[in-house]
Amino acid sequence: MANPRVTHYHLVLLPICLLTTVMLQVVISAENLVQLPIIVSPIHYRLTLLPILEDNSRLCGHVWIDVKARSETNIILLHSSELKILKTIVLPLSPDVNERATQYRSEDDVAVENLCFNSAVYHDSAMDHSNIALDHHLDGQKQYLSIVLGEPLKKGAYYRIGLLFTGNIYEDNTGFFRAKYEVGGETDCCKRTVAATQLEAIQARKMFPCIDEPDKKATFQLTVGHFFALKAINNMPLKSSAPMATVEHWVWDTFETTPAMSTYLVACVLTEFGHVETVYHSISGKDVPIRLWTHRHRLAHLDFALNLIPKALERLEDYTGIPYSLPKLDVIALPGYEEGKAMENWGLIIHSEMNLLVDETTDSIDKSIVAATIVHELAHQWIGNLVSATSWDDIWLNEGLTTLMESFILEQVASDLEHESVMLVFLQEVMRSDLLSTQFPLSAPASSYPTADEKFDVISYAKGAAIFRMARSFVGPEAFQSAIRRYLTKLQFSSANSTDMWNMINQEARRTHTISGRMSVARIMKTWTQQPGYPLVHVHRGKNGILHISQRPFKSEDVPAIDNATMAISASWWVPISMTNGEQRKFSPKDLLPVAWLSPRKPSMEFQGTMGDNTWVLVNQQAGNYYRVNYDKQNWDLLSQQLMRNHTVIPFITRSQLVDDAFVLGHAKIITYDVALDMIRYLSNTNDDLLIRRVAQSHIQFIEGTSENAIKNPEREKLIRSMSSYLNRDRKSRMAKMSTNDLRDLSTGDCDVGDGQCVNKALLLFQAFTSGSTLPEDDKSVNSDSTWCAAIRHGSNSEWDFAWNMTRSSELQSSLVRRKMLKAMCCTTDSIHSKQLLTRVLHPNIKQRPKDTSMIMNRLIKNPSARPIALNFMLSNFAFLNKHFRNPSVTSELLTAFAKHSYSSEELEKVRAFVMNNSNELEAGGVNRILAAVRNNLFWLELTSDNFRGALHSDNK
Template structure:
C-alpha cells in the first residue's frame, strides 16, 4: 500500500512502554528479537534463461574474489571498535595493521571542549619533551615484576566522568585530580593507565599550588605504566596534586568502563493516519494500527577486578594502595546513575551539555581501586530502607526475592562479624552483560541477571537457592575483602575462600529449612577432593606477577578448597574462638590491607586467650595453603610386634601417579 501524500496527511507515532509482568520478564537477555512480521506472502516462481544464469554465476564469482581480497587485506588487523568514535583509533594513525609500538608519548596541552575542568582546581600547563626508548631496550622489557615502585602513594581521587552512550560515539571524557604523598624524595611519578588518550597532565604542590614541571612522559605498555619525569624532586611526606584530563572508550569487552545493551521487547508503537490536521480530529476519527517493535537500550557499567580500573581512570591499581574517592558522573537526564556512595544532593545541570546533568557522590571510605564502581542506566529501582535493587524495568519484579533476603543477610553478618556495615547504603544491580557471576564492589554489588533474578512462576527452587547464595557471598565480602583487603593477589583465596564459606553460614541462618551446611560437604568439599588430587592442581596461595595471571587463580581451588580449610579450622578452633579471631582481625586491619599471616596471628591470639588451642595456627594452616593437594594417612598396626606404622602421602588417583612420579 502506498503512503498517502505528505501534504494531506499527518503521521503521529505513539510509543508506550507496556510494563506488564509476564513470564517473559525474567528471561535473561538472549538477543532474540520478538516476531514482528505481519506481512502476507504468496508463492511465486522465478525463471532464468541460460544466458542470464551464466551472468549471475559470473557476478557471484566476482563477488567471491572481492570478498577474499577484503579478508586478506583487513582480517589480520587489530580489532577496532566500530561503534566508538575516532578518539581511540587516533593511537593507530599512520599504520594500517599494527605499526611501530609507541613507548614514549609527547605530552600535549590541548584540551577538548567536552572536558570540564574540576571545580576549584588550579591548572598549570607545562610543555613536555620526550626521548624515545631504543628498540633493543623495548625488546628486553620483562614482566617478572609488575609492581609499582612505591615512591608515591595516592591519598584521594577526585574523578569526573562524562560518558556518551550513543551509537557512533561510545566514549567518555574524564578529569581526575589525585592527591599523592611522596614516600621518599623522588623525581618520578609512576601510575597505571590503559586505552586512555591524555590531553593534559600537570603536577602541583598541594599546600602552595606551585607547579612542578613535567619534563617527559614515558609509557611502559608491558607493565601498563605511565612514568612522569619531573624537573624537581617531590619531597618526603609532602602532598602533591596530579591533574589529568583524558578520553577513553566505552568498550564492549565486559571490563573497565564498558557499554552494554538490552532489547526492550514489550514496546508498542501506534501509527495514526488522518486527512485532518487537527489533533482532536485525528484522535477522534483516525485509523489506528499497532505494531510490536523492539528497542535497543544502551547502558554504561563497570567491572574493575582485578586490574581494569586503569581502563577507566589513571590510578595506582594495586589492592593495597587504598584511597578515598569523590566521584561525579554526568548522564543524560532520561537516565540515572549509581556509585559506591550515596548522592547527598540533587542533580546539577551540566555546564556544556544541555541534556546532561551531574550526580555528585559523597566521599568514600578508603578502598582499593578494583572496588570502585558506577553505572549509568535507565533501570527501575525497588528499595527497602537503605537497601535497593536495580534491574530492567520489565524484570524488576523478579528482583523481589533478592530484596527480601539481602537485608536479612546483612543484619546476620553485622552480628556475625560484630561490626556494623560502614557505608550508608547498599545497591544491587542485575546486568544483562556481565563477565563474572557477581562482583562485591563496596556499596554497589553487580550481578549477572541469572544470579540475582528469581521468578517463582518459572524458576526452579535451585535458582532461588543460587540467588540467596550469591547475594550472601557478595555481602560477606563487604567486610572480608572490602573493609580489609589482601595486600596482593597471591592471597585472593582469603577473599574468595572466606566469602564462599560464610555464604553457607549466612543462608543457613536465614533459610534454616534448606540445611545448607550439610549441602556444603557435597558441593564444596567432595568436588574439591576430585580437583585437588589431579596433577594440574595448584596450592591455594599462588605467587602472581603478570596481570594476565591473576584471572587464572580465580578458580575452584581458591573458592572451594579455601572455604573447605576455613571450615576445618572453624571446627578445630570452635565457633567462639574462630569468630572472635575474625572480629579481632577485621578491627585491627580495617580500611587497610593484610596478608594471610595476619589472619593466622589473630586466630592464634584468640585461641590462646580462650585456652582452646595453644599452637601457632599459621604452622598448621601453612601446610594446607602452601602445598598442593591433600594427604592420605595410612595406619598399620602390627599386633605381634606391638608397633603402629604411620604413612602420609599426597592423594593421587592411579592414572595420575605416573605423571606425578609417585609409585605406591
C-alpha cells in the same frame, strides 16, 4: 567476585582432572602485574567521568590524585591501560587537609565537556608557574604511566597530580563498559543500553590513571556526566546534581566521598532501570536504605532478594560485631553481565540477572545459588572491602573466607534451601581437581598465572573455603569467630595477608586452649597453602583398639612418582585427626576437635582407640578437614553394614564423604571398586539421599565414560550393572511415593535411564505448561529445568517444535523463560535437533546473544550424544564464533570444556591437532589449558583401557 561454582550443577561431577601427574604446566606470567615501586602514596582521588554510550562510544575524564611523596625522585609512576593522556599537571600541595579541600577548581567539569563534545583540550595558564610536570610516557606492556618532573619530589611532602584523558567503552564486561538489552525479545526494535563498571582484578587502570593495587587505599569522590533521563549510581549517595555548562539536557552528578578503599571497588552504573527499596536498621543505630534495580517489568522478580538481603546483613553484623560501613546499599541485576558473575563493589553490588532475579521458573537449587551469591557479595562488604588482601597473591583469603561465610549465614536465614548440598558439591569438586601437578598451590603468586583474573579460580574459592573450614573445625567455632572479629576490627580500612589471619586465629586458639602451646596455626596452615594437593589418611586397625594412622600425598597408585613435577614425594601436612566410632557415635560440633595430629615430622602414629573389635571407626568428622580417608577392609565392611542397618546413625555429610572417597580411591586403584559398591548398597533401601545418589551416578558415568574406547570387559560391565541397580532398583516404589516436587531429582536419574513412569509424568507436566492449563498436583516443578529437559529428551517433534518456536518469541517477559527453554533443548539426543540448535547462532533473523551461544555449546559438550556434533560445528565455524564472542577466552574455554568432557581418543586428538594448528587464534594461556586437559584425559584413558583386572573382590590394599 562471584564464585565460579554456579551454573552446571545438574550435569556435574565427572572427575575430569583426576589423577595425572604427567602434565607440564607451561605458564606465561602476567607482565602487567609488576608492582609499582613505592614513589607516592595515594590519599584521595577526585574523579570526573563523562561516558558517551551510544554511537561513537567513548570515555572522557579528569582525575586529581592527592599523594604523599615517599622518595625523592623526579619521576612518578602510575598504572594506566588503554587510556590516552592528554594533559598532565603536578602541583605542590598544602599539608593541611582542610586547605587541600578548598584548592580544587570548578573548571574541570567544563574541560571534560569540551574534550568529549568539542574534542578541545582546555589549557589553564594560571597553573603553569607551579606545575612541575614536564612530560609523560606510557608503557603499554607494563601498563605504566611515567610522569617526568622538572624538580625532584620532596620526601614527606604532598602533591596533586592532575590528568585529562580519554578511554574506551566496549561491551566486554571490563573497565567502564556498556551492555545492550532488549525490552522486547531478540529483535532490534527495543534495544536499550546500560553502562557499568567491573574493575576487579586490575581494570581500574582502564577507567582512570591510578595506583591500581589493592593495598594502596584512598578516598574517592566521583562526579559523572550523563543524559538527564538516565540514573547514575555510585558507591556513595548522591551529593549534588547540576546541569552541564555547555551541553543541553545533560547533567553532572557528584557523589559523597567514600571511606578509604581499594581502586578495584570503585563503581558506577548508568541506567533507566526501576528499583524497589527497603530500609535496614543497622546495629550502629542508623537506617541504611537498600535499593534493588532491574528492568521495570521485572521488579517483582526482586522480591526474593529484597527479603533476603536485610536478614543476611543482620546476621553478618551479628557475626562480625561490626556495622555495615556505608550509608546506603544498591544492588543491581545487570543484563549482559557474564552469567554467574557478581561483583562486591562497596555499596553498589552488581549481579548477573540469573544470580539475582527469581521467578516462578526458578527451582530450589537455582534459588540456593542465587541466595549463596547474594550472601557471598554481602559478606565481601566486610571481608575484602573493609579489610582487603594486601595483594592479588592473597586473594584466596577474601574468596575462601567469603565462600565459607555463605554457609554459616544461609544456615540462619534460609535454612529451607539446599545450601549444604551446594557447598558439599563445591567441596567434592575441588578435591577432584586439586591434585598435585594439575594445580598451583593456594599461595602461588598471581604473576604465575596468565592473567590476574585467573587467580580467581576454583582453588582460591573452594580450597580457600575448605581450609578455612578446617581451621574452624580444629580451633572450634567460638575461637574462629573471635579471630575473624579481631581481624576485621583491628585491620579495618586497611589490608592484610595470610600471616595476619593465621596470627589472629592462633591467638584465639591459644586463649581457648584448642591448640597446644607448641603448635602454631601459621605453621599448620602453610603446609596446606604452599603446596598443591592434599593427603590421603590411612587408618588401619590393629589389636585391642590400636589404630595405625598415617598420611601420604593423595595420588594414583599407578602414577610413577618420578613424573611428579611440582611436588616432592615427601610432601606432607599437619593433619588434624578427628574421630568417632560405632559405640560413641559423637557428631556434635565440639566433636570436630582433633584428638590427635599427624605432622610432617611424624607422618604416622599409633592411637589407642576406644572401640571394640567389631565396631566401626570414622576419621574426619563431618568432612570438616580437607583430606580423604582410607580404612582397612574390615572397617569399610563394618561401615557398610551400619549403613545397611540404619544409615541415619551416620550424618548425611559423612555418608556423602564415605561414598565419594570410596569411588575416588577406586578410580585411583588404591582400593577395589567393591568398596564403593558396598557403600552405595544402602541406597536401594531408602528414598533419602538424592544428592548422594547423584554423586554415585556421576562416578558410575565416569567409569562408563572411560570404558567407551576399551575392549569389552565383562567384569567392568557387571560392576556398572550392580552399581546402577542400587541406585535404580527401587525406583518404581519411590516414584509412587514422590510428589511432583521431587520430579526434578528423578529426572536426572530415572528419566535419564528411560523410566517410563517418570518420562510420562514429565511429558504430562510439559504439555500442561504448553497448553497453559494446570494439573491438580500442579506446583513449581511443572516448570523445573529437569521436567523440561526430560520432555525434550524423550518427547517427539511436537515438544521440540514448541520449544523451538517459543525461543523465537519476542514477548516481553520471556527472556528468562526463553533461556530456560534453550537449556532444556540442550538435553536432546536427536542429532538433527542438535544441529538445528547449534546453527541457531548463524540464523539471520534470530540474532542470538553470545552468552546464549556459550551456554548452548557448554551444555551440548556435556551431552554425550551431541558432543561430537558440537565439536565438528565449533571447529568448522571457529573464525565466526571467535568474532561472535568478541572475547578469545570464550572459545578457549569451550575447547577446554571439550577436552575435559571427552573420553574419546579420536575427539581428543582432533582437539589437540586443531589447537596446535591454530594457536595464533587462541589466547596463550588458553592453549596451555586446552592441551593440559587433553593430556589429562588421554592419560586416564590409557590407564583404564588396558584391562580391568582387580576391579572387584580382590584384596584391599
